[in-house]
Amino acid sequence: MxxxxxxxxxxxxxxxxxxxRPTLARFFGLADAVGPIAQRQAVCTVLDGAMLGSLFFxxxxxxxxxxxxxxxxxxxxxxxxxxxxxxxxxxGESIADTARVVSGYSDVLVVRHPDEGSVAQFAAASxxxxxxxxxxxxEHPSQAxxxxxTMEKELGARGKTVDGCHIAILGDLKYGRTVHxxxxxxxxxxxxxxxxxxPPSLELPAAVAGYAVERGHRVxxxxxxxxxxxxxxxxxxxxxxxxxxxxxxxxxxxxxDLLNRAMLREAGNxxxxxxxxxxxxxxxxxxxxxxxxxxxxxxxxxxxxxxxxNVRMAIFLTALGVSTEAVRLTTKQRPWKATLxx
Ligand code: ASP
Numbered sequence: 001m002x003x004x005x006x007x008x009x010x011x012x013x014x015x016x017x018x019x020x021r022p023t024l025a026r027f028f029g030l031a032d033a034v035g036p037i038a039q040r041q042a043v044c045t046v047l048d049g050a051m052l053g054s055l056f057f058x059x060x061x062x063x064x065x066x067x068x069x070x071x072x073x074x075x076x077x078x079x080x081x082x083x084x085x086x087x088x089x090x091x092g093e094s095i096a097d098t099a100r101v102v103s104g105y106s107d108v109l110v111v112r113h114p115d116e117g118s119v120a121q122f123a124a125a126s127x128x129x130x131x132x133x134x135x136x137x138x139e140h141p142s143q144a145x146x147x148x149x150t151m152e153k154e155l156g157a158r159g160k161t162v163d164g165c166h167i168a169i170l171g172d173l174k175y176g177r178t179v180h181x182x183x184x185x186x187x188x189x190x191x192x193x194x195x196x197x198x199p200p201s202l203e204l205p206a207a208v209a210g211y212a213v214e215r216g217h218r219v220x221x222x223x224x225x226x227x228x229x230x231x232x233x234x235x236x237x238x239x240x241x242x243x244x245x246x247x248x249x250x251x252x253x254x255x256x257d258l259l260n261r262a263m264l265r266e267a268g269n270x271x272x273x274x275x276x277x278x279x280x281x282x283x284x285x286x287x288x289x290x291x292x293x294x295x296x297x298x299x300x301x302x303x304x305x306x307x308x309x310n311v312r313m314a315i316f317l318t319a320l321g322v323s324t325e326a327v328r329l330t331t332k333q334r335p336w337k338a339t340l341x342x
Contacts, residue, residue: 009321012123012130016141016185024188028149030317031310033324037073037331038309040339046322046330047076053106054080055098056133057089057113062278062305063133063142067110070312075330079105099125108319129319137175137244143277144181146311150304151234154273160233162186166193168228168272171238171258171288173204175245178277179238180208192217197228199253199287202240225259230267235259236275237289253287260290273298278305 005011007018007027019027036042052071056064060082068078081087089098095118103109103126110131111119116138123130134140151162167186173179173196183204186192194217196204209219222228229235237259242250257263264270274293278301281288293299317327 007318009318010129011319012120012126012132013141013315013319014120014123014130014132015139016144016181018141019185019188021188024148024185027145027314027318028152030314030324031149031307034074034310034313034317034327037327038070038306038313040073040334042331043334044073044327044331045075046327047071047074047316047320048330050076050107050320051105052076052078052316053102053109053128054078055087055102055109055111055113056080056082057084057087057111058134060112060133062308063112063140064110066305066308067131067133067142067312070309071108071316073309074313074316074327076107076316095121096125099123099130100127103127103130108316131315131319134177137177137180137241139181139184140177140277141181141185142308142312142315143178144185145315146304146308147178147182147236147275147277148185149311150275150300150307151273153307154298154300154303155233158233158273162192163190164192165233166195166231168195168197168222168232168235169204169238170197170225170228170235172202172240172253173198173238174202175241176238176277179204179236182236183208183212187212187215187217190216194219195222195228195232196220197222197225201249202253225263226267229259229264229269229272232269232272234273234275235264235269238277239279239281239288240286254285255287256285257290258287259293261292261296264293264296270296271298273300275304276301 004018007013037044084090099122108129110133111122112133114136116136119132119135212219240253
């Protein structure tokens, strides 16, 4: 299926192509099992003594904080560096040297970098497992895992399955790496219908569409957002990746909403599951998901962010070869009140 090894103990996680359907099901089972720890109902120390090296050379809120929170909630420790300015890359150090050095300080590395393929270069020089937290317009595997995990839950709650469902994917499909990983991972399922809507110049790369088509899925481009979302079970909207394009192209894609409530009403689909990798660009004319959908019953964007913790814990447990039995033996009920709902 892929020339990359499946994602398991001692291995890097660089691409969603490292999963097949059985390994994905096992992985989601692990993400379920750590739910009480993710939700802070229980305290776990299974990673006591382990160190995460968190290296983010591009902006991030959710991905960095949730990877770091996941590691801390499993009882590990975190060292972090953000941006080029405060790392020796600003002094011309190569990816290979940086990777070799920081892997000497850590048990696992999470790396985000603006260049496609750069995290694989990191992994090649690292002595510990490396997790790709986004390599330019390339891939964002942990995001796709939490997206599909959320789809399984949301569709399951509606008596549906990911197999056979209709997913509308909207926005910047060219530079949006989450979409590239998502479509590849969804391709492990059966008989999907994927309808795409993107503005001119921001179309899905043919290789990504071809990946799904070769695996038997129906992929069609729609002329309007309303056409794309009509009859869909899930709609996945993405931000225009302004930082990856010319100012001229960014300007050409600064107009109104990508998706709002009126469009869903026109499509007769206000019940659809609404997803977005976030951040949502809430500036005016950002051409992104409108906040006027937030009261709709299918809004799942914050379920995605919450589920990100379970999924990232499962990534660390897999990479570091920790059994569910070891997790169970090192987990206890917490003595404090953690949320407003307690
Ligand atoms: N947070 C996601 C990413 O890093 C999506 C985005 O930035 O639009 O790719």
